[in-house]
Amino acid sequence: MISCTAQKDLNASGGGIQLRLNFEIPKGTLVTLYGQSGAGKTSTLRMLAGLMTPDAGIIRVGDKIWFDAAQKINVKPQQRRIGFVFQDYALFPNMTVQQNLEYGSGRRADRQLVHTLIEMVGLRGLEKRLPSTLSGGQQQRVALARALVQKPEILLLDEPLSALDSAIRAKLQEDILRVHREFGLTTILISHDLGEIYRLSDRVMHMEAGRVVKETAADALFSDRQISGKFKFTGEVVRIEAADILFIVHVRIQNQVVKVISRASEIEGLALGDTVLVASKAFNPVLYKLG
Amino acid sequence: MSWDPLLLTLKLALVTTVILFLLAIPLAYWLAYSRARLKPIVETLVSMPLVLPPTVLGFYFLVAFSPRNAFGGFLESQLGLELIFSFPGLVLASVLYSLPFMVHPIQAGLSSLSPSLREASYLMGNSRFRTLRRILLPNIRPALLTGIVLSFAHTVGEFGVVLMIGGNIPGRTRVASIAIYDEVEALNYGAANVYSAILFIATFLILLLVYLVNGGYLKRFWR
Amino acid sequence: MNRLEGHIGAIRTSQQISLVTTVLDAGHEIQAVVIETPETAPYLKNGDRAAVLFKETEVLLYLPGTTQISEPNQIPAEVDKLEAGTLFTWVGLRTPIGDLGAIIPADSVALLGLVPGKKVVACVKTTEVMLSGE
Structure with a gap:
């Protein structure tokens, strides 16, 4: 359980914001911070990580107090054991992939863990490469693996996939979900991508002007918020083609493509790459046992 | 002519550069990352030698360290430190005079690194010192090289400060730039020309090296 | 929809x-x-x-007088417009509860004699x- 009540006045360009945080995150959940830029999402992560000091408040993780302004407790970032994936990945340019990971695992590098992590995120064969020679998706995987070298209990992800194209994103979302489960992490994600939020998170904390204004389930973000269809998937529009007086919209859901019949008026304003919710009643589908 | 002034210049530049390098890293680190209110003042002081006539610096040095004054007298009687018309005095003056040439490139290099590199290192459990040594310095090598070379070259070329506080003592404080002046005064143009040519070529080569290395032309050799 | x-x-x-x-x-x-x-x-x-x-594809149309139907959602309607395709025809309907659309097989248009103004009943399964x- 992370419990955080923190205050901080920030002077940003274009007017400052006042962070007034008060939230709890149960152990083992994956929570997304959602909101406009400037709402204080990154600052929230930075305060949890100890990279920014609140003006007042208490941050408690489990039975440990990380920050307490009144008692002048402020555990250093070095001792908080947090896995942090930065938006720019922050890979050390002077070190190879393997060195990037080993640098984090202390004096006696835990080679077995480094090896497992490299294997897990599919970086095998790239251990000796410098970050600058890797693609964006590969760099992101190094950053994710590196964040786990310390065996953290908490993983903080600051818009980790925003710079990547959608096919690679889908693959990395699976990676994030897998490490979240396998390592039993409490994960906090910043994301603007509705599909990503829906796929990954248990809960969504909506932030506005430095406050968490509400907390909802992930699917509450979608249009017609509460729709009764039991067949609900978020996907990405990959193709739209005409058929008779109708249109067939191809939607990629994870790594499958489904086709949905639509009227011209329904797909107005729909473009390739858009995230959509595919919904249907539960009465139509039939089941076939496989194998 | 004698080789002494050239050797003395080399020795002065080397000693000065080494001291500056060790001094400038913590100073540049502080200037790059601190938000202290004192910072603009320190920044200004570090930059002063860029605009101040060297003779001003030399004059105040002379006043401060003269054995006839309280501070200079104290240094001489208590510590045996004689800073006027001596090599240690020259080194001290050169360190101050060339300070911006070492501090500025390193400070700029540190500031240009993404803050997330430092933070990532901290979050991985590494101390500030280890982060500086393993992450920050290795990633600003071009800036370090620039600082080293500029400080070295600038020390080789200084004249005013040296003349004011070092004087012109052969073998102790008569560096190449002073020697040139001296030879010209004595209408000894041949010797002046030899010193000048050597300094000219040496400085050219040193700076050329920086541009080649930092421009990536010699990447194979600097990794 | x-x-x-x-x-x-x-x-x-x-x-x-x-x-x-x-x-x-x-x-x-x-x-x-x-x-x-x-x-x-x-x-x-x-x-x-x-x-x-x-969905418009889930709407079926029949002529008034057909009363014995297993579905309760029956809406009296009048054909407003027709948009014919090769396999399907979109039928715009005017009803007491507002405008509805139905997409039905193109052949059924002739079968039911659907023209603007024709009275029909629209039905959708629960x-x-x-x-x-x-």
Whole structure:
């Protein structure tokens, strides 16, 4: 359980914001911070990580107090054991992939863990490469693996996939979900991508002007918020083609493509790459046992 | 002519550069990352030698360290430190005079690194010192090289400060730039020309090296 | 997609499934079966605003006088426009509860003699109606 009540006045360009945080995150959940830029999402992560000091408040993780302004407790970032994936990945340019990971695992590098992590995120064969020679998706995987070298209990992800194209994103979302489960992490994600939020998170904390204004389930973000269809998937529009007086919209859901019949008026304003919710009643589908 | 002034210049530049390098890293680190209110003042002081006539610096040095004054007298009687018309005095003056040439490139290099590199290192459990040594310095090598070379070259070329506080003592404080002046005064143009040519070529080569290395032309050799 | 606004008028629940009657603002009732109960879905509350949604492909049309049909959602309508394709025809309908669309096989247009002004009944199965809370 992370419990955080923190205050901080920030002077940003274009007017400052006042962070007034008060939230709890149960152990083992994956929570997304959602909101406009400037709402204080990154600052929230930075305060949890100890990279920014609140003006007042208490941050408690489990039975440990990380920050307490009144008692002048402020555990250093070095001792908080947090896995942090930065938006720019922050890979050390002077070190190879393997060195990037080993640098984090202390004096006696835990080679077995480094090896497992490299294997897990599919970086095998790239251990000796410098970050600058890797693609964006590969760099992101190094950053994710590196964040786990310390065996953290908490993983903080600051818009980790925003710079990547959608096919690679889908693959990395699976990676994030897998490490979240396998390592039993409490994960906090910043994301603007509705599909990503829906796929990954248990809960969504909506932030506005430095406050968490509400907390909802992930699917509450979608249009017609509460729709009764039991067949609900978020996907990405990959193709739209005409058929008779109708249109067939191809939607990629994870790594499958489904086709949905639509009227011209329904797909107005729909473009390739858009995230959509595919919904249907539960009465139509039939089941076939496989194998 | 004698080789002494050239050797003395080399020795002065080397000693000065080494001291500056060790001094400038913590100073540049502080200037790059601190938000202290004192910072603009320190920044200004570090930059002063860029605009101040060297003779001003030399004059105040002379006043401060003269054995006839309280501070200079104290240094001489208590510590045996004689800073006027001596090599240690020259080194001290050169360190101050060339300070911006070492501090500025390193400070700029540190500031240009993404803050997330430092933070990532901290979050991985590494101390500030280890982060500086393993992450920050290795990633600003071009800036370090620039600082080293500029400080070295600038020390080789200084004249005013040296003349004011070092004087012109052969073998102790008569560096190449002073020697040139001296030879010209004595209408000894041949010797002046030899010193000048050597300094000219040496400085050219040193700076050329920086541009080649930092421009990536010699990447194979600097990794 | 047809979308009609109203409020929830009645809910009949059997274990996990509910039959929800929505009273439309225009005064007609539409029933929907959903795999939810008032406990699992906060929007299932008598009197709350709700919209019924059903796809145009799920609407079937028949001529008035055919009374014995297993589905309760029967809406008297008048053909307004026709948009003919090779396999399908889109039929625009004017009804007491607002405009609806139906996509039916093109051949059926001739079978039923559908022309603008013709009286028909539009029907949608309760299992094909979705509910949306506000």
